[in-house]
Amino acid sequence: MSTPASEALDRHATPWLFAAALATTAPHAIHQPVWLTSLSAVLLGWAVWLWWKDERLPGRWIIVLLVAGGCAGILAEFRSLFGRDAGVAMLVMFMCMKLLELRSRRDAMVIVTLGYFLLLTHYFYSQSIPTGVWLLAAMWLVTATLVRLHGGPASATRDTLRYAGMLCLQAIPFMLVLYLLFPRISGPLWGLPTDAHAGKTGLSDTMSPGSIAQLAQSGEIAFRVRFEGSQPPKQKLYWRGPVMEQFDGTTWRRYEGRHPAAKLETLSPPIRYETTLEPHNQPWLLALDAPTALPDDAILTGSLTTISRKPINERQRFRLAASLDYRFNPSEEPPVLRRNLALPDDSNPRTRALAAQWRAGNAPEAVIAKALALFAADFTYTLRPPLLGRNGVDEFLFQSKRGFCEHYAAAFVTLMRAAGIPARVVGGYQGGEYNPLDQYLVVRQSDAHAWAEVWLDGKGWVRVDPTAAVSPDRIETGIADALGAGEPLPVFIQMRADWVRTLRYRWEAINNAWNQQVLGYDPDRQREVLARLGLVDTDWRSLAIALGSACGLLVAGLMAWALYQRPERDPVVRLWHKALRHLARRKVDCAPWETPHALLQRVRAEQPDLAEPFQRVVDAYLAARYGNTDNPLQPLRDAIAQLPR
């Protein structure tokens, strides 16, 4: 196969294309299946090897086979060729295959265009600062590749990079204007593929032994909170998630039916705060107990859980208020109480026996005290409890005596129900870490917690946290202090050296600022910012006008700058150009490389009547520009004035 020489790809431009392909596809290796990453690496390596050895590129049928095989693999892996994951996988694969087809400039332009598109796809997966930095650098590289493709073989690497950098820098003002003024759309990015939110997890709506312990091993951030005014003490921070009332012997589940509306009586002034939830694909907002004011698109369930109308699958910000002391449903409906007394018939006989023994002649408060005293005596708080069998609560209470919060909560609620006190398990988060740098409270998956709630006549539902009895540290200072060394907590949570902590605080504060200020720039924020700029009550029309005029101003500014940067023209040259305009009106144009004498020859041939006066202009111009005279301008001006109109 041959390509015209003018269209043939310069061999020395090819490494730029390899670099661009690598920079735009490599980060996808983090989440793509290993076989696809390996295939891409092999294709890239093959292309580089062929280029290095100056070998012939593979024939068309080999490419066709590769494409067919790759598509079949993607179809098998993702069950589709569309959607976020499969679509991105296809693009990555095509990018690497195109490198085996680099014959002409046109192929190279396909790589560049695909590279720009692939840059965007990374934002489907991560919008963090490192991603942003990487993609900016990659954009610079792709732009430099584009510059190199148009520059020809002589352009030096440094010049190419500098030129591309200039282009990118000039784009930044436009980027900022678009960012600030482009109409924001609330909620998820439109047009995002349906599988875009897969793989984001948090607290689940069921609880079985080990489920929270597993979550607690993750250092990921669940949400961030900023309080208005002073921060409440840590041991009072219970962030309520799902309330689990149904127990089948191993797993606690939510009651799916209808709850009567919650009757809440607040006993302390409300604390206002703003929470920024990371996506977890569940509806709960994890509001602080007990919520008193809710955002517009949230509702309060009968079990006091605040839920959003849609699952939280994007980072979202809510403003809430809570009262830490409250009375909740002091008169509860009998069906609810009955539900919260139920136990599977034939399970945990020893627990039932113990509870029955406690129940005799004791008030509920005394039973609770006995249970907590039992836990406090010789139980161990650990992330690595032994596996439990059929009668899990019996085994836990009488044999292993080692467990994590879900074991204590489950055992406590089982004891209470067996003793005739209505009780249920509440899932959520407890505590959090206060970052002194940006005044945010950071709550991580490792702060996931389960506690119990019992219903006492006259007091309503009262929170009892059996974990606090076993390990007071867990509630007062945090999970890292409550667990001994060797527990499988994330390393950076265990490290308590001051400098590590400071470093972590700083990084999280920067990330949070990024999330709040940059990614969290939603319609509300946009309205605030625009109001500060003097644009009140904006709709899309006024935004479009503002956008257009801002971009127009920027273009004008850049052009003014470019004109200002242009070296000042020699007045002699300016006069000469004036003379050339005269000629142009008579249909004689001067090529940039044409000398005045050569031009004069043509004028003689084409416009003989002009020859004489133009000769005087040429002489005056040459004397002024190339001669060694003191006052060169006047003769030239005179000669030009004598040119016939």
Add this chain to the structure above:
Amino acid sequence: MLKDTLSGLAGRPRALDGVLEQAGQIILGKDHEIRLAVACLLADGHLLIEDLPGMGKTTLAHTLARLLGLQFSRIQFTSDLLPADITGVSVFERDKSTFRFLPGPVFAQLVLADEINRATPKTQSALLEAMEEGQVTAEGQTRMLPTPFFVIATQNPAHQIGTFPLPESQLDRFLMRLELGYPERGAERALLAAGGQRARVEQLTPVLGAEQLPDLQREAAATHAAGPLIDYVQALVEATRQNPAFQHGLSPRAGLALLAAARAWAWLAGRDMVLPDDVQAVLPAVARHRLRSAQGGGYAQAEDIAALIRSVAIP
């Protein structure tokens, strides 16, 4: 010619006008080449003339030597020529019992090195060293060559049998390289009618003395080259480095050579300033033998030089 188009700027009579005119009567129809050759000598540079045998190379060299009043010697290069045949040898004088140095043919003001590429590289380099240094080292003693000192070398095209092509580093020592080419029809008719010009060369009388030439060279070298003109020379040199038609670009020394040649050309035209026209006029003669064509590797093609000129805007 150039002078016709220049009204107020040019036409100042020059001492070499007579040389150009008389040489034009000997070498018919080659005014441009004669002017280039004279400009080359005026810029104190050596000249390489390359063409087929019988095109008038030797006649041109001979004519210039006569007209400029230079002491002339001619070396016919052959494959068995030795360096000492050029530089000279010491002979023992029995009566004085001493060695006496007999200067070789290189000790002349104008040396015609005929068919230089027929000699071995060793012999070639003996002459080329003399061209570069202006002196000759033989038998441990360094002897100065006369001033002015010019070499006009002629060369047969490289594809002829029994040639040792000059390496690039030595080609660079020639300020210009010319091709004479076939004469025009009318000129050739006149030449045939006159029955050869060699005899007329012998009758020429010098137009000026050899001692005047250095003054003229100084005058030509002082021709004004304004800032924009130097920018133009620089732009041309840079363009050769980026042009894919050439294997490599011109060196800074080549840039200096281009400017010197342009100055001499401008001076010959009777001007006291250099114009872009001058640079364009001398560029092919100065640049072609210093560049390698990317296709084939020979001298740069004349069309490529023309394209190069068209690719550079005049500042």
